[in-house]
Amino acid sequence: MRDAYVIGAGMTKFGELWSNSIRDMFVEAALKAIDDAGVDHIDSMYVGAMSSGLFVQQEHLGALMADYLGVVPMPATHVESACASGGVSFRQAFLEVASGASDIVLAGGVEKMTDGADVTDALATAADQEYEVYHGITFPGLYAIMARAHMQEFGTTREQLAAVAVKNHRNGSKNPNAQFRSEVTLEQVIRSTMVADPLRLLDCSPVSDGAAAVIVASEAVAKKLGKQRIRVAASAQASDTLALHSRKSLTTLNAVVAAAQKAYKMAGKKPSDIQIAEVHDCFTIAEVIVSEDLGFFEKGKGGEAAANGLTSLETGKIRVNTSGGLKSKGHPVGATGIAQIIELYEQLNGKAGARQVENARIGLAENMGGTGASCVIHILEAL
Amino acid sequence: MVGIVGYGAYVPRYRIKAEVIAKQWGADPEAVTRGLSLVEKTVPGQDEDTITISVAAAQYALRRAGIDPKEIGAVYVGSESHPYAVKPSATILIDALGIGPHVHVASYEFACKAGSEAMYVAYSHVKAGEMKYAMGIGADTSQGAPGDALEYTASAGGAAFIMGRERLVAEILFTHSYTSDTPDFWRREGENYPRHGGRFTGDPAYFRHIVGAGKALLEKSKMAPADFKFAVFHMPNGKFPQEVGKRLGFTKDQMEAGWIVPWMGNTYSGSSPCGLAAILDVAKPGDLIFMVSFGSGAGSDGFIYRVTDEIVKVQDRAPKLRQMLDSDKVYLDYGQYAKYRRKIKLNE
Amino acid sequence: MITARYAREIPQRYRLEASKCAQCATVSFPPRLVCPTCKGRTFSTITLQNEGKLLSYTVVRVGSDKFSKETPFAVGIIELKDGIRITTQIADANLEKLAHGQTVRLVFRKIQEDGKAGILCYGYKAIVV
Numbered sequence: 001m002r003d004a005y006v007i008g009a010g011m012t013k014f015g016e017l018w019s020n021s022i023r024d025m026f027v028e029a030a031l032k033a034i035d036d037a038g039v040d041h042i043d044s045m046y047v048g049a050m051s052s053g054l055f056v057q058q059e060h061l062g063a064l065m066a067d068y069l070g071v072v073p074m075p076a077t078h079v080e081s082a083c084a085s086g087g088v089s090f091r092q093a094f095l096e097v098a099s100g101a102s103d104i105v106l107a108g109g110v111e112k113m114t115d116g117a118d119v120t121d122a123l124a125t126a127a128d129q130e131y132e133v134y135h136g137i138t139f140p141g142l143y144a145i146m147a148r149a150h151m152q153e154f155g156t157t158r159e160q161l162a163a164v165a166v167k168n169h170r171n172g173s174k175n176p177n178a179q180f181r182s183e184v185t186l187e188q189v190i191r192s193t194m195v196a197d198p199l200r201l202l203d204c205s206p207v208s209d210g211a212a213a214v215i216v217a218s219e220a221v222a223k224k225l226g227k228q229r230i231r232v233a234a235s236a237q238a239s240d241t242l243a244l245h246s247r248k249s250l251t252t253l254n255a256v257v258a259a260a261q262k263a264y265k266m267a268g269k270k271p272s273d274i275q276i277a278e279v280h281d282c283f284t285i286a287e288v289i290v291s292e293d294l295g296f297f298e299k300g301k302g303g304e305a306a307a308n309g310l311t312s313l314e315t316g317k318i319r320v321n322t323s324g325g326l327k328s329k330g331h332p333v334g335a336t337g338i339a340q341i342i343e344l345y346e347q348l349n350g351k352a353g354a355r356q357v358e359n360a361r362i363g364l365a366e367n368m369g370g371t372g373a374s375c376v377i378h379i380l381e382a383l
Numbered sequence: 384m385v386g387i388v389g390y391g392a393y394v395p396r397y398r399i400k401a402e403v404i405a406k407q408w409g410a411d412p413e414a415v416t417r418g419l420s421l422v423e424k425t426v427p428g429q430d431e432d433t434i435t436i437s438v439a440a441a442q443y444a445l446r447r448a449g450i451d452p453k454e455i456g457a458v459y460v461g462s463e464s465h466p467y468a469v470k471p472s473a474t475i476l477i478d479a480l481g482i483g484p485h486v487h488v489a490s491y492e493f494a495c496k497a498g499s500e501a502m503y504v505a506y507s508h509v510k511a512g513e514m515k516y517a518m519g520i521g522a523d524t525s526q527g528a529p530g531d532a533l534e535y536t537a538s539a540g541g542a543a544f545i546m547g548r549e550r551l552v553a554e555i556l557f558t559h560s561y562t563s564d565t566p567d568f569w570r571r572e573g574e575n576y577p578r579h580g581g582r583f584t585g586d587p588a589y590f591r592h593i594v595g596a597g598k599a600l601l602e603k604s605k606m607a608p609a610d611f612k613f614a615v616f617h618m619p620n621g622k623f624p625q626e627v628g629k630r631l632g633f634t635k636d637q638m639e640a641g642w643i644v645p646w647m648g649n650t651y652s653g654s655s656p657c658g659l660a661a662i663l664d665v666a667k668p669g670d671l672i673f674m675v676s677f678g679s680g681a682g683s684d685g686f687i688y689r690v691t692d693e694i695v696k697v698q699d700r701a702p703k704l705r706q707m708l709d710s711d712k713v714y715l716d717y718g719q720y721a722k723y724r725r726k727i728k729l730n731e
Numbered sequence: 732m733i734t735a736r737y738a739r740e741i742p743q744r745y746r747l748e749a750s751k752c753a754q755c756a757t758v759s760f761p762p763r764l765v766c767p768t769c770k771g772r773t774f775s776t777i778t779l780q781n782e783g784k785l786l787s788y789t790v791v792r793v794g795s796d797k798f799s800k801e802t803p804f805a806v807g808i809i810e811l812k813d814g815i816r817i818t819t820q821i822a823d824a825n826l827e828k829l830a831h832g833q834t835v836r837l838v839f840r841k842i843q844e845d846g847k848a849g850i851l852c853y854g855y856k857a858i859v860v
Contacts, residue, residue, distance in 0.1 A: 118795060118796050120793075120794070120795040120796070121795050121796065121797075124795065128818075130736075130740055130761070131761065131817065131818060132818045134740075134744075134842060134843070134852075134854070135806060135818055135819050135820050135842060135854070135856075136791065136794060136795075136797075136798040136801070136804065136806060136820055136842070136843070137791070137806045137818055138791055138793070138794060138795055140791075140793070141789045141791045141806055144789035145787045145788060145789050145806070145807070145808055146787070147789075148787045148788065148789060148831075149786070149787040149831075152787065152831050193792075193793075194790075194792045195792060195793045196789045196790065196791045196792060196793070197789050197790040197792070198789075199789075241767075243818065244808065244818065245808045245816040245817055245818045246816065250786065250787055250808065396823050428822065428823060428840075429800070429801055430801075430820075430822060430840040430841045430842070430856065431840060431841065432841055432851075434841070434851075434853065435838075435839055435840050435841055435853070438839040439838065439839065442839075466851055467851070475745075475851075475853060478741055478745050478746070479745040479746065479839050479853070481746055711823075713823070722800070729800070731846075731847060
C-alpha cells in the first residue's frame with residue numbers, strides 16, 4: 001500500500017441547525033474541504049451517516065451528495081457503521097488512495113437529527129433490536145450498565161466521570177464549531193437530570209446536526225499542492241458482538257483493543273507516543289474505558305486519570321478530546337468520525353488556536369459504533 | 384374418576400387500599416371498608432395482564448401436576464379482560480408453556496364465572512375420554528369505572544387447574560350449572576366499563592343462581608352442608624359470599640380458608656377458582672369441598688370435590704396463594720393506581 | 732406492524748430456546764447458524780434454565796416513546812445458569828435495593844405493545860428472588 005495524506009478539511013458548526021438540510025450541510029462541509037485542499041476535482045467520495053432513513057426518510061446518500069456537490073458521475077458511497085460511520089468513511093477513502101485505485105478521495109460524514117424523528121429509537125438501531133432494544137433499554141442505559149460495572153469492579157466514582165465532562169466542555173469553549181461553548185462545573189454535572197442511573201444529562205453527548213469532510217490524497221497529489229504534511233500513519237478497524245451482553249467483559253471494549261493493536265503496529269508507535277487523542281465520548285464512561293483500552297492508562301484507572309488532569313489540555317500526559325469531544329463539540333452521528341480527523345489535522349498543522357497543543361506531531365482518532373461493536377482507529381503523523 | 388391433577392394460582396404484588404379509593408372520591412373510608420368487608424385489592428403491574436397471570440398460574444399448576452405439557456389436549460382461559468377481543472388468550476399461553484401445537488384452545492367469557500366455565504369444559508373433555516389432560520383457567524385484570532362502587536373491588540389474579548384421570552389431588556364428584564337471562568351486569572361491545580343494575584345484582588342475580596346451583600348440587604349428591612370441610616362461592620365483596628353460604632347452610636368456619644376477598648378483591652373470573660386454590664393449599668386427604676361460582680348475565684357453575692392422598696405431595700411444589708397474597712406487597716396511591724390501570728387519558 | 736418479526740422470536744422469548752453446537756457444546760442464544768467459538772454448523776435445540784445472577788443494571792429514567800410511561804424501570808444484564816447472558820427488564824423491582832450479584836428468576840410478562848391497535852408483545856423479565 002502507498003502513503004496517503006490528509007490535505008484539506010472543512011466542517012459546519014455542530015448544533016441545532018434549523019435552517020440547514022442534510023444536503024445543505026454536507027455540501028457546505030465538502031466545499032470547505034475541497035477549497036482548503038486546493039484540488040480541482042475528486043476521484044470518488046464516501047458519505048458516512050448512520051440513520052438518514054429514520055431521521056429524514058432519505059437513503060442513497062452517496063448519489064444524493066454527489067449530485068448536490070456537482071461531482072456526478074464520480075462514484076459515491078454511503079457508509080454506515082452506526083456512530084463509527086464517519087471513521088469508516090475515512091478508512092474507505094484511505095484504502096482507496098493507499099491501494100492506488102484513486103488519487104483524490106473525499107471522506108465526509110453528516111447527520112440531521114433535529115427534524116422531529118424519535119432520536120432514541122433511531123439511535124437504538126445501533127444495538128440489538130430483538131434482544132436489547134426490545135426490552136426497553138436505551139443507549140444511555142447500555143452505557144450506564146457499563147458504568148455501573150466499571151464502578152463496581154474498579155471503584156470508579158461519580159466525580160471521576162463528571163471530570164471528563166468538565167474537561168471536554170472547557171476544551172469545547174475554545175472551539176468555534178462546538179455546539180456547547182460554555183463550561184460546566186463538577187456540581188452541575190452531578191446534579192443534572194438522571195437519564196439512566198448513574199448517567200445524567202451532562203454525562204451524555206447531545207443531539208446535533210452537522211457535517212464534516214476531509215480530502216485524502218496520494219503522495220504525488222499532496223506534493224504537487226505543497227500539502228505533503230499530514231500522513232495517515234495507521235488505519236485499523238475491528239468488530240465485536242453487537243449485544244453488550246455477549247461481550248467477554250462489560251468493562252473492556254475488545255474492538256477498541258484489537259483495532260488499537262493493529263493501528264500501533266501499522267504506525268510503528270506505542271500508546272506513549274501519542275500526544276493527542278480524539279476519542280468517542282458518547283458518554284463520559286466511554287472516554288474512561290477507551291482511554292484504558294487504547295493503552296494510555298492501566299485497566300480500571302481511566303477515571304482516576306481524568307480526575308487528576310492526566311488527559312487535560314493543560315496538564316495532560318496525553319491530551320484527550322482537545323476539540324471538546326462529542327460531549328461539548330456535539331455528535332451529529334455520521335459526521336463525528338470525520339470531525340475527529342479534522343481536529344487532529346488542525347492540531348498537527350498548528351491551526352488549533354486556543355486549543356493548540358505545542359509541537360503536536362502524532363494524533364490518534366478512535367471512533368466507535370453502538371456499545372463498541374465496531375471500532376475504527378486512525379493515527380495521523382505530521383512530517 | 385376425573386378430577387384435578389395439578390393446580391396453581393398467581394397474585395400480583397401491587398395493592399391499593401379501599402380507604403385510598405374512598406378518599407379519592409369523597410366517600411367515607413370507614414363505611415366503605417365495613418360495608419364491603421374489604422380492606423384492599425390486588426392491582427396488576429403495567430406489564431401484567433390476563434395472559435401473563437394465566438401463564439404464571441399454569442406454570443405452577445404444571446409443577447404440581449408433574450406431567451409433560453405436551454400431553455395436555457386443551458387449554459381454556461375464562462376472563463372478562465382478555466387482552467384481545469379477537470385472539471384467544473390461551474394461544475399465547477400454549478406457546479409460552481410448550482404445550483402446542485397439537486392442542487385445542489378457546490377463550491371463555493361469562494362475566495365472573497368464565498373461569499369455572501373453562502374448568503368445567505376442561506373436566507368434561509377428560510371425562511368424555513377425548514384427551515388425557517385439559518386445563519381450565521380463570522384469570523382477570525378487571526376494571527372498575529372510576530368513582531363507581533365496583534372500583535373498590537375489581538382486582539387481578541388467576542388460578543389454573545389441570546384435569547385428568549391419574550394421580551388426582553382432588554376428584555370431581557358432581558357438577559351442576561344453572562343459567563338464566565338475568566341482566567344484572569353487562570358490557571356492550573365497544574364500551575370501556577361494564578354497567579350494573581345496582582341492587583338488582585343481589586337477590587335476583589347472585590343469590591338466585593348460586594342457591595339454584597348449590598341446592599341442585601346438594602340434591603344430586605345427596606349430601607348435606609355439614610358433610611363439607613370447605614365451601615367457596617364467588618366473592619364480589621366480603622359480605623355476599625358469607626350471606627349466600629349462610630342461606631345454603633354453610634358456616635363461616637367452612638368458608639374461612641377460601642374467603643380471600645378482603646385482601647384480594649374480586650378477581651372476577653379468578654374469584655372462586657382462586658378461593659379453591661387457597662383451599663387446596665391447606666386441604667387434607669378426604670376433605671370435601673363445595674364450590675359455586677357466579678357470573679352476571681347470569682349463571683352459576685357448581686362443583687363438589689373430594690381431596691385425595693396425593694394432595695400432600697403437591698401442595699409445596701409451588702407458591703401458595705395466601706403466601707403470595709400476604710408477602711412482598713407494594714401499595715400504590717390513587718395516582719399510581721390510575722396510571723397502572725390506564726384510567727388516565729394519554730396523548731395518543 | 733411487526734407481526735412476522737415478532738412471531739419468529741417466540742421460541743426464544745417465550746421458551747428460552749437456544750442452540751448448542753454439536754462440535755464444541757457452545758450454547759448460543761438466540762440460536763445461530765455458525766458457532767461463534769468453533770465455526771461449526773450443526774446444532775441441537777436446548778432450553779435455557781430460567782435462573783441466574785444480575786451482573787450489572789441501570790434504572791432507565793428517560794425511555795424511548797414506547798416505554799416512556801413505564802419509567803423509571805430497571806434493566807440489567809443477567810447471567811443465566813447455563814452461562815448465557817441476556818439483557819432484560821427487572822420486573823416488580825425495588826429500585827433502591829438492586830445490587831450486583833442478586834439471584835434472579837425469569838418470568839413471563841408483557842414487554843411492549845404495538846400501539847393501541849397493534850399486537851401485544853410478550854417475553855421474559857427477571858425478578859429478584
